[in-house]
Amino acid sequence: MNNFINKSIVTVFLIIILNALPLTGQTSIPLDSMKTPESPAFMLLGISPTNFAKPETPNAFAVNVLNGLSSKELIPQNFAIETAPYWWFYHPQLTFREYINPTICQSIQQNFSFSAATSKLSGTPGGSYLAGGIRTIICPGSFNTDNLDTLIKEYHVNSYKRDFYTNGVIPDITVKEFNLDSIIDNELKESRIYLSSDKYISEEETKQMLIEIEKIKNDYFKSGKKPKDSTEAVKMANELISQTADKEKLQNTLTEIRSINKKKTGFIMDFALAGAGFFEGDSVKNGEFSKWGLWITPTYCNENFDLLFILKFLNGKDTTGWKGSGNTGIRLLYTSEAFGISFETEGKFSSGRQPNFRYILNFNYDIGKNTYLTATFGKDFQGNIINGNGDLITLLGINFGLGNAPSVTSK
Amino acid sequence: MSNDQCPDDYSVIDNQNVNLTVTIGDGQIGSSKVKLNGQTLEGGEITNINVGLGKDIKGKKLTINTTVDKANPQTNKASITYDLSGGLKNISCTEKKEFGKDDSVILSRSFNFK
Incomplete structure (x- = not known):
């Protein structure tokens, strides 16, 4: 019709x-x-x-x-x-x-x-x-304050994931040997701190992140890349995120945040x-x-x-x-x-x-x-x-x- | 009123809780991770979090790692103000940095509890 x-x-x-x-x-x-x-x-x-x-x-x-x-x-x-x-x-x-x-x-x-x-x-x-x-x-x-709260929460989730990969993966790929289990345990503890405060990350998201971290570790060991300093580590972490299921989420959130004045x-x-x-x-x-x-x-x-x-x-x-x-x-x-x-x-x-x-x-x-x-x-x-x-x-x-x-x- | 210079040490009082607030200034957006002797206490926005009782945290090191992302297109400046209260005196100090080629900067600050 x-x-x-x-x-x-x-x-x-x-x-x-x-x-x-x-x-x-x-x-x-x-x-x-x-x-x-x-x-x-x-x-x-x-x-x-x-x-x-x-x-x-x-x-x-x-x-x-x-x-x-x-x-x-x-x-x-x-x-x-x-x-x-x-x-x-x-x-x-x-x-x-x-x-x-x-x-x-x-x-x-x-x-x-x-x-x-x-x-x-x-x-x-x-x-x-x-x-x-x-x-x-x-x-x-x-x-709109509600939209702003949602956007900021989204930013923190994606920023947390960047931080998660930065501290969880990057420092350890600078050495030849590292214990993935200990990293996962440590990061899981940190994720639970977020969970317990009920601020940003759901349990399902945490599990998904842990699956991704293993994939990222494997990919990065193959590539042989090593960051020179923490700034480069963040940059590399951003690249990592773009390769995962969270592809460009952080950048999209930031783009949306930067264009708020037009909305x-x-x-x-x-x-x-x-x-x-x-x-x-x-x-x-x-x-x-x-x-x-x-x-x-x-x-x-x-x-x-x-x-x-x-x-x-x-x-x-x-x-x-x-x-x-x-x-x-x-x-x-x-x-x-x-x-x-x-x-x-x-x-x-x-x-x-x-x-x-x-x-x-x-x-x-x-x-x-x-x-x-x-x-x-x-x-x-x-x-x-x-x-x-x-x-x-x-x-x-x-x-x-x-x-x-x-x-x-x-x- | 904040001072530009952040002290390395913070004197605590045994039976008083120490609280921390991290303010991202210049209209930018940032996410912090707060650790006490390597153990994560809190992440994301840090507003008046309880770090611990003076006697429990004496001798320990508080580390705040913050990634600031450029959200304000009107300036290239980024600043973070740390407010610590509950010790011998309240302190408020600010760290400043400019964005480089990347639209994110990392700022770190540690306080030793004495």
Whole structure:
């Protein structure tokens, strides 16, 4: 029945597609491009340097700045730096749980970054642009505590197994003879300590580990490898784990842990501010503050539903004075396993002009094997016409595994 | 407040239990194994575990081996704070290390109970 419905939907869509306007023009939704930039100073100058300094200590920061200033010009050219001062120092009391689910104050501190950049001023007599900006996350959202507990438990189980192999097997393969029984006895005792505390390892898992240890011992004796130090022993132990039934479990858990920030739910708000000025003829007396920008991106997301607001304001000075322009946008997104539907609206505001709006309704339906039917309808900005002479947007198509259902992330 | 330098010795009181907490800092994740004279006491997260009564552990050596895995992409730093209480005085000291090419580092610390 479901198959029939799927086929019917596909057929209907294909008929529509054959009768639709040519699928030319853009299909991507540009709202994401207005989200809070990682490096607001670069954004304000309109540059995207691929190779910029990211100092991680106060000393490295000082060296980078001094290196920049030591160039022959008053203002170094094509200088770009981005740094997060909070991470210049050790934070021994900041646990992983606190890092993942920080308070507002902690979030502001740990996500605060500073960026600065220069670029060449075109024309005669030339000169330089200089921009600086800050960015942080005011509201960090949260990661489900139950999921976090499960993930951390999983980490400890797999880390324990790594330790189990490291201490149980590796030191003994550095000598020609060793008593496997004593190793097993010793490790079994240690496993029972875990069992008795009922924290991580089940009895069945312990038995399985003991079977694996024998297999590993045999394989390693054949290979003749010997670790030089404890670090290498851990590395070898990781290789061992990847050869066992626990293949890549630890690495998978760590990968999942490292990507937690992308799976946060609740209220998330990014903030960035940047300012720029130019120095005509690279002369300080000709220096002028000429541009500033503000970005605020509040997002609310839960498992299926995302609500994204975008506020962007740019104020620039030209020969007639300061002129402001702003963009606001809202995206509502609902996703389920089979389909995603989103509505977004974006408004452009600038001094002396009428507000300009666009509205887009986007629908994605998963027809299987990572293939999506997509449909987009809406009204485009005036003066930015995609199809024909009007401002109507009608785009229909099939995405053959070239992307996923729409999603909103905090970054 | 923790000191950077960890002492080698810890003075116990005969009729008081010594407790240990190991805190992995810098937003990283780590797993520890605590041994007393070679015998494993506890593993994984170490929060206020009872090491033993002063008179029973006097003269023994407590070893804590911790593997820290990089979980925080914002820094290359790893630190471990050891908190020992129940002896003549409470101590809190921190060991620091940076990740190398591998995303895991091992830190070890021993305390002799006196």
